[in-house]
Amino acid sequence: MIGGIFIKAKDPKFLARWYEDNLGIGFGTGIYFSFKWRDKQNTDEIGYTAFSFFPEKTDYFDPSTSDSMLNLRVANLENTRALLTKKWY
Amino acid sequence: MIGGIFIKAKDPKFLARWYEDNLGIGFGTGIYFSFKWRDKQNTDEIGYTAFSFFPEKTDYFDPSTSDSMLNLRVANLENTRALLTKKWY
Numbered sequence: 001m002i003g004g005i006f007i008k009a010k011d012p013k014f015l016a017r018w019y020e021d022n023l024g025i026g027f028g029t030g031i032y033f034s035f036k037w038r039d040k041q042n043t044d045e046i047g048y049t050a051f052s053f054f055p056e057k058t059d060y061f062d063p064s065t066s067d068s069m070l071n072l073r074v075a076n077l078e079n080t081r082a083l084l085t086k087k088w089y
Numbered sequence: 090m091i092g093g094i095f096i097k098a099k100d101p102k103f104l105a106r107w108y109e110d111n112l113g114i115g116f117g118t119g120i121y122f123s124f125k126w127r128d129k130q131n132t133d134e135i136g137y138t139a140f141s142f143f144p145e146k147t148d149y150f151d152p153s154t155s156d157s158m159l160n161l162r163v164a165n166l167e168n169t170r171a172l173l174t175k176k177w178y
Contacts, residue, residue, distance in 0.1 A: 001124045002091055002138055005159060022173060023161065035090045037136065038127040047126065049091055049138075068157055070094060072112065084111060 004050030004071035006060070012053035025051070047073070093139030093160035095149070101142035114140070136162070 009015045016027035027033050032052040039045040050071070054060055061069050074080040098104045105116035116122050121141040128134040139160070143149055150158045163169040 001126060002094065002140070005091065005094065007159075022176065023163070023169070025161075036129045037090060038129055038132055040125045040127055040135065043127055043132050046129065051091070070096075072114075074112070080112070087111065 001047060001073045002049050002070065003073040004052070004069075006050070006052050006054055006069040006071070008056045008058065008061070008067045009053045010056060012055055015053050090136060090162045091138050091159065092162040093141070093158075095139070095141050095143055095158040095160070097145045097147065097150070097156045098142045099145060101144055104142050 007015075012031040013029075016031045016033070019025040019033075020027045025033050031054070032050065035049040035051060037047050037049070039047055096104075101120040102118075105120045105122070108114040108122075109116045114122050120143070121139065124138040124140060126136050126138070128136055
C-alpha cells in the first residue's frame with residue numbers, strides 16, 4: 001500500500017491551503033495530511049497514507065533530486081531493506 | 090483518499106517488473122497495479138488506489154507536462170467538478 005506522497009512546491013503552505021479550501025483535505029494550517037483507511041484483510045487495522053508538501057530546497061528527498069517522492073508500506077522493513085541491499089548495493 | 094499514482098518512465102514494463110520482483114507488487118506482465126483497502130467508516134466498502142507507469146510520450150497526463158500525476162477520490166465527482174469550474178475557470 002502507499003505509505004506517503006511527498007511533493008516539492010514553491011509555496012507548500014499555499015498549496016496545502018488550496019487543497020483544504022477547494023477539496024476539503026484537512027491540512028489545517030500545516031503542510032501535512034494523513035488519509036486513513038483499513039486493511040482489506042485485517043479490518044481492525046487502520047492504515048495511513050501521508051500527503052504532504054515540502055519546500056523546494058528541502059533535503060528530505062536526498063539523494064534524489066526528484067520533485068516528488070513515493071513511500072510504500074512493507075510488511076517487514078528490516079527484511080525488505082536487507083533484501084534490497086543484498087541485491088542492489 | 091488517493092485514487093491513483095501515475096508515473097512516466099523510460100521503460101514502464103521494466104520498472105513494473107522491478108517493483109514486482111523486488112517488492113512483490115503484483116504487476117504481472119503489465120504496468121498497472123491496484124492496491125486494495127477498506128473505507129475507514131464503511132468497512133464493507135473496498136477502495137482502490139491505482140499504481141501505474143506510463144511511457145514518457147503518453148498523452149494521458151495532458152495538458153500537464155509533469156512526470157507524475159496524482160488522482161484523488163471525491164465523494165461526488167460532478168459536484169466537485171462544478172465547484173472547481175465555478176471557482177477557477
